Amino acid sequence: MLWILISLFFCWLIYREIKQSMAEPKYDGFPPSPIYKPYLAILLVLAILSAWTPLHYWRFQRYLSSIATVLADSHPAKVHCNTALDSIFDREPTFSHANPNDGEIVFQPPLCERLMDYLDHPERAKPVELHSLNTLTHESMHVRGELNEAITECESVQRNYRTAKLLGVPDNIARRNALEYYYGAYMQLKEGGPNAARYFSEQCAPGKDLDEHLNDSTWFTPESNQSDL
Numbered sequence: 001m002l003w004i005l006i007s008l009f010f011c012w013l014i015y016r017e018i019k020q021s022m023a024e025p026k027y028d029g030f031p032p033s034p035i036y037k038p039y040l041a042i043l044l045v046l047a048i049l050s051a052w053t054p055l056h057y058w059r060f061q062r063y064l065s066s067i068a069t070v071l072a073d074s075h076p077a078k079v080h081c082n083t084a085l086d087s088i089f090d091r092e093p094t095f096s097h098a099n100p101n102d103g104e105i106v107f108q109p110p111l112c113e114r115l116m117d118y119l120d121h122p123e124r125a126k127p128v129e130l131h132s133l134n135t136l137t138h139e140s141m142h143v144r145g146e147l148n149e150a151i152t153e154c155e156s157v158q159r160n161y162r163t164a165k166l167l168g169v170p171d172n173i174a175r176r177n178a179l180e181y182y183y184g185a186y187m188q189l190k191e192g193g194p195n196a197a198r199y200f201s202e203q204c205a206p207g208k209d210l211d212e213h214l215n216d217s218t219w220f221t222p223e224s225n226q227s228d229l
């Protein structure tokens with residue numbers, strides 16, 4: 001919002017410059033000041049640069065919203081990337097969260113930036129970038145209607161391959177990323193830690209109770225195995 005206001009300020013300076021050049025001659029007979037083109041060009045560049053970041057995020061949020069809606073089986077999802085300022089006024093400032101009632105998904109910074117980084121180089125994704133991929137899937141599962149965190153997380157790890165594919169990641173890399181998250185970050189929850197009890201389940205494994213047997217499951221990997229990682 002701040003950047004939009006700054007951009008609008010530069011637009012107003014442009015408007016003022018043009019308006020002054022078109023004004024009636026002054027009482028003393030002097031013509032109005034002509035447009036100083038370099039000044040106008042600089043203002044135009046500053047206005048565009050100021051608007052670029054918010055427009056970029058606006059487009060990215062719309063893109064993520066469309067992906068999340070597909071993941072949530074057509075339950076409408078609306079993704080918002082919080083700025084640091086937004087987070088201060090957020091009811092849950094430390095965690096990304098979703099509201100199944102209105103489909104709103106809120107990502108805390110720098111999750112959207114990490115997701116952008118992931119999409120820049122999925123073939124060498126870092127653990128934090130894979131976490132951002134899983135968060136998109138996880139919050140979409142809440143919009144789909146699941147509230148239990150362990151079940152939600154299990155639905156998520158089974159769909160991370162689908163999410164990566166929807167984001168345009170090549171098939172073999174999407175599979176590798178999804179398996180890497182499952183055998184890495186998810187399995188680390190088994191060792192304990194503050195989130196283990198809420199998010200981990202022994203039944204979240206191929207062939208066990210929480211296996212949804214999805215056609216495009218992360219686990220549906222007849223040709224792949226741990227050695228692919």
Ligand SMILES: [Zn+2]
Pocket residue numbers: 138142149152
């Ligand atoms: Zn959750």
